[in-house]
Amino acid sequence: MNALNETDNTRSRILKDKIVLGIVIFFSLLTISPIVLIIGKLIAKGYKQLSFGFIVENTPSTFEAMTAISNHETIPGGIANGLVGTLLMVAMAAAIAIPVGIIAGIYLYETPGKFLPNLIRNVSDILQGVPSIVLGLISYMWVVKHVTNGFSALAGSVSLAIMMLPMIVRSTEETFKMIPQSLKEAALALGVPYYKVILKVMIPTGFSGLLTGILLAIGRVMGETAPLMLTALGSSVINLNIAKPTSAVPLLIWEFYNDPNMVDLIWSSSLLLMIIVLSLNVISKQIAAGRK
Amino acid sequence: MNPNIVTIKDPILTIEDLSIAYDKKVAVKNVTVGIKKNSVTAIMGPSGCGKSTLLRALNRMHELYENITTTGSVRLNDEDIFKMSTIRLRRKMGMVFQRPNPFPTMSIYENVIAGYKLNGNSIKKKEKDEIVERSLRDVALWDEVKDSLNKKGTFLSGGQQQRLCIARALAFGPEVILLDEPTSALDPIATSKIEDLLIKLKEHYTIVLVTHNMSQAARISDYSMFMYLGELVEYGKTKNMFTNPQDKRTEEYLTGKFG
Known part of the structure; x- marks a missing residue:
């Protein structure tokens, strides 16, 4: 009788352990999610502009940027x-x-x-x-x-x-x-x-x-x-x-x-x-x- | 005068009325003793008896720490060590520590020659090679490392590292070698190698060894000191001390009643 009770108890403790572990992992992932989201967003929106010219050219003027946008071209220049x-x-x-x-x-x-x-x-x-x-x-x-x-x-x-x-x-x-x-x-x-x-x-x-x-x-x-x-x-x-x-x-x-x-x-x-x-x-x- | 302390004729080191205190706590009390040249002298005693403190006073290592005060006198070949420059003193008294501590950024070769290298002494390559080989042969490490002199010193096993540290201390040609429990971090085989080495080294050097291992003192030392609560209780030929201790405290320590 005693042995049986112990088994039940063990099973529920293993279950509790798993639930708690799940919660801990969830919150741990939550802490790293901002960096993942940030990098994902930056890559998605920024990769098109990224080129060799972007590294070696100076910033364009507002006017150049405006012209490029109205012609549906990528903005010239770099940083x-x-x-x-x-x-x-x-x-x-x-x-x-x-x-x-x-x-x-x-x-x-x-x-x-x-x-x-x-x-x-x-x-x-x-x-x-x-x-x-x-x-x-x-x-x-x-x-x-x-x-x-x-x-x-x-x-x-x-x-x-x-x-x-x-x-x-x-x-x-x-x-x-x-x-x-x-x-x-x-x-x-x-x-x-x-x-x-x-x-x-x-x-x-x-x-x-x-x-x-x-x-x-x-x-x-x-x-x-x-x-x-x-x-x-x-x-x-x-x-x-x-x-x-x-x-x-x-x-x-x-x-x-x-x-x-x-x-x-x-x-x-x-x-x-x-x-x-x-x-x-x-x-x-x-x-x-x-x-x- | 304590009758249980033998007098040494023509000692290489003469310690007189040496007391050392950490802040106000006295760790070594009025020790007066002579060390015989070309012999192994063991300093024994339970933890906290002041044996390491006494040893470290001999090359003035305590001066690193402001809270330690040292009084009394120590003479090396009749020269007051407290009047020597620490640099000259420490070259005459090499020291080996409890844990092997080769310089991790240096190769085996550079570790042996570290005393010269760190001081910026420029000596010829040939001379350096000679010193390295002689020192490594002295510690019976040459055959094991001669093909890997450019590897890092920390790449060696613990026992080899400790022999490397002894070689480093020998490179300057000191007169006295101080060893602070040099085998306490090593396995029995490495320990026995170091012990054999120390017995061999006493031909050319004077060895002072702190140990908490009584059987080690019995195996390799010619003279033994027994310290207790900062006091030098007994000093004499090791054989005599182990077979016929004069002081009751020595006897109790040697028979394992405390310590």
Whole structure:
């Protein structure tokens, strides 16, 4: 009698388990559905416009776009000015944020539990939460008004660099924390001076971790629009002068959205931006997986 | 003076009244002892007795951590180690750690030569090759790795990695080698290889070994220290200590009553 009851009980528990598992899987799929829908939509609406010319040509004027639409042709031109601007500004932002962030991260790792490092860590965490448009405002006040006397790529880079900084500081500290202390001691036990231990043992050992953090930070700021509106402003041609207004892919998407003749271009531009950012994410994930 | 601590004639290392504290907690209390040249000296004791702390004081590893204070004196060949530069001291006193820790970004070859490489000492390729071969032969690893010197050090087995770490410590030609439980992460076969190696190495080097494994101390050491709660309880020839311990605490530890 008892044995029979147990079997019934087991059966109902297996059923409950299956129901709960089903619910869990459903909600898990729900969380990834936005990205799938977004990519699907972008591909469906944007692929037609995507061509080699789209990458190497500048944005068309409203008039050119309007003519093409009325003749039922694809809109001419591309977003080369935005791509070059994005690369220029992200590269400059990285050049500012990487050395500063890594040095600060090493400092936090080397002096745990002290007042100043704790303060820096907390402030850096707060910085991560500052709305990006506020960072744009700051860069406007510092760079646009006083350094370049006008909207510029440099101003855009500074606002992006401030965004990248806390991410790099944190990832550097976390990477170094994962390196066994014994490795550092082993190098010191060989009579190696401290700074060489950091430069020649710690940084090479944690290299892939540092790189992952940097790539994620780059991917994060690459799609930033708000701070660039207040700093880089935009440009309809390729600009390589860092003291002059410059375009960026997300800025172009915003401009296309506001122009009824160009609105069709937002899909292909978004698709291209998405491909770049996703590639960076996949690469950094690969690097992170490779080091385990 | 503790009568159960033997005096060593012409010691290579002279430790006098050495005390070490973590913040306010004293981990090593007033240890005075001499280490004999070209011998294996084992430091034994239960967990937390201060044996590793004592060992790490000898190449001033504690100076990495601000909360550790060291008082007393240690002399290496009558030279005060606290007055030497840490760089020179650490080249004279190589150290091997509990877990094998070859540098993961370096090849086997580069690991052996790491002391030179990391210091930026430029030496000729031929000289480097000689040092690598001699050091790897010293640890009986040469025949196993001579065809894969360019592979990563982490590619080796645990026991091989530990021998590689010993080779790395030997490359600079130190006088003393400090080993902190070097076999506790290894299997019995790898352990016995390392033990044989240490017995062989004492011809040219002085070896100080921390171990929680009594039978290991009995097998390979010439002299043994027994530490308990930060105090050096007994020190003497290993044979004497194991057959006729003087202190009651030593006897209880050796017979397995605690530890």
